[in-house]
Amino acid sequence: MRRSYGSRATRSGVEFDLFGSGSGATPIVAPATPGSSPETAIQVASLTETARAVIEGSFAPLWVRGEVSDFKRHRNGHWYFCLRDASAQVRCVVWSRNQRGIPASPDEGMEVTAFGQLTVYSARGEMHLNVTALDAIGDGLWRKAMEETRLRLDREGLLAPERKRALPSAPTRVGMVTSPDGAALRDVISVIRRRAPHVSLVVSAATVQGPGAPAEIVAAIQRICRFGEIDVLIVGRGGGAREDLWAFNSEAVARAIAESTVPVISGVGHEIDVTIADLIADHRAATPSAAAEAAVPMRSDLLAALRDMSDELCASLAERASRARSDLESGAMALRRAASIDAERRRAAISATAGRLNALSPLATLARGYAVARDPVHKTTLASVADFKPGAPFTLTLRDGDVAARVADKP
Amino acid sequence: MSYEKRVERLQEIVADLEGDGLPLDRALKLFEEGIEILRLASDELTSAEGRVQLLIESAEGVFETREIDV
Numbered sequence A: 001m002r003r004s005y006g007s008r009a010t011r012s013g014v015e016f017d018l019f020g021s022g023s024g025a026t027p028i029v030a031p032a033t034p035g036s037s038p039e040t041a042i043q044v045a046s047l048t049e050t051a052r053a054v055i056e057g058s059f060a061p062l063w064v065r066g067e068v069s070d071f072k073r074h075r076n077g078h079w080y081f082c083l084r085d086a087s088a089q090v091r092c093v094v095w096s097r098n099q100r101g102i103p104a105s106p107d108e109g110m111e112v113t114a115f116g117q118l119t120v121y122s123a124r125g126e127m128h129l130n131v132t133a134l135d136a137i138g139d140g141l142w143r144k145a146m147e148e149t150r151l152r153l154d155r156e157g158l159l160a161p162e163r164k165r166a167l168p169s170a171p172t173r174v175g176m177v178t179s180p181d182g183a184a185l186r187d188v189i190s191v192i193r194r195r196a197p198h199v200s201l202v203v204s205a206a207t208v209q210g211p212g213a214p215a216e217i218v219a220a221i222q223r224i225c226r227f228g229e230i231d232v233l234i235v236g237r238g239g240g241a242r243e244d245l246w247a248f249n250s251e252a253v254a255r256a257i258a259e260s261t262v263p264v265i266s267g268v269g270h271e272i273d274v275t276i277a278d279l280i281a282d283h284r285a286a287t288p289s290a291a292a293e294a295a296v297p298m299r300s301d302l303l304a305a306l307r308d309m310s311d312e313l314c315a316s317l318a319e320r321a322s323r324a325r326s327d328l329e330s331g332a333m334a335l336r337r338a339a340s341i342d343a344e345r346r347r348a349a350i351s352a353t354a355g356r357l358n359a360l361s362p363l364a365t366l367a368r369g370y371a372v373a374r375d376p377v378h379k380t381t382l383a384s385v386a387d388f389k390p391g392a393p394f395t396l397t398l399r400d401g402d403v404a405a406r407v408a409d410k411p
Numbered sequence B: 001m002s003y004e005k006r007v008e009r010l011q012e013i014v015a016d017l018e019g020d021g022l023p024l025d026r027a028l029k030l031f032e033e034g035i036e037i038l039r040l041a042s043d044e045l046t047s048a049e050g051r052v053q054l055l056i057e058s059a060e061g062v063f064e065t066r067e068i069d070v
Helices: A044-058 A140-155 A183-195 A213-227 A242-249 A251-258 A276-280 A288-295 A299-360 A362-367 B003-018 B024-046
Strands: A008-010 A013-015 A062-073 A079-084 A089-094 A111-121 A126-136 A173-178 A200-205 A232-237 A264-268 A283-285 A372-374 A393-398 A401-406 B052-057 B063-067
Touching: A044 A111, A062 A089, A089 A111, A111 A140, A126 A140, A140 A242, A140 A251, A140 A276, A173 A183, A173 A213, A173 A288, A183 A200, A183 A232, A183 A288, A200 A213, A213 A232, A213 A242, A213 A251, A213 B052, A232 A242, A232 A288, A242 A251, A242 A264, A242 A276, A251 A276, A264 A276, A264 A288, A283 A288, A299 B003, A299 B024, B003 B024
Parallel strands: A089 A126, A173 A200, A173 A232, A200 B052, A232 A264, A264 A283
Antiparallel strands: A008 A013, A062 A079, A062 A111, A079 A089, A111 A126, A372 A393, A393 A401, B052 B063
């Protein structure tokens, strides 16, 4: 409380120090003090307005603890509720413009602390607390807000395990959305340099805390996706208070992660911090350093894998060559075998033909004493009388040779 | 070709070489391709030095990367 109540009852009536400017030591009691008699009765509006001024002047904005009841969300966006305990209650209002810093509306019966200015609503003559900050005991509202976002994303299937993309096995360019002067970036750089010094890091800068952070993070994710020349994207920041990590619970950030053109690894805060960004990312790492470890495999492992592949390549060619050689050898053998079978068959065929030729040969007939007459020039057989022209020469073939002969001139 | 694509291609080549019915001259060509890919992939791991760059997009949507010291 800034100061004591601005009015007090006296035996002679009520003293009003309407503007808080009077000195308590020397109260002025005017003869016609407003409201001191029926004649000087004041207007209701003056009364409530004076009460408002007195109350607002007496109470600095303060935290009040109680249970929420009769919560109503007016269609103009304002919230109305009562804050109560066992024996008392006070009306509360949260104007829509003051709701931005409050993660979610409170539930009925929720134990909360509300920060606000005590005031009087003249139109109703009611005292109420004009609330500008509100939280449930045990982070209840933050958890509720997160749960609401999670449910919305889940209903759209954006958190389904089958949506998770596999991380590249050997990226050469890693993207990161974070603050360029934050601890997270330094951690990621040192992990990448240690594990995979050949890998480049492209940073898309964003403020990661404060009211503008969600929009900046969304813009930074979209920017690096448009740029395109990265294999995997880390989104994150170092540890901080719950409010500092809140941007990573933003629905807009979650949607930007879901729409990323490359797989996303989240690395926000410390091990115990789980954000919406962690739930929607393709891979959740507990910290930015762990995100970098998930993003890049050890170079020594990659080199070992290449050596293995080189061995496999050589072995497969050697195997292919030895198969070719054995194919060639068995081919040659088959050819030799085929050739020898063929030669044998030809030999048998020739000898059979020779036998038949011998049977048909006229030489056998000649051997029995017959002779054959042939034309000496054309070697045709002269088998008919008509073939012999008077005086024409012919050859007479006998068993042991030819005899030149001539047809007699006259028969 | 990205490092990953190279490794994928290498695996295809090994599988083809191990399979049946590949003519010998084709097998030799694949082997040569495999050796070349291995050389490029290994170079990428050993001779490239990773950089740290800040991505900047101009109002016209032109991208620029600027080396940063951290």
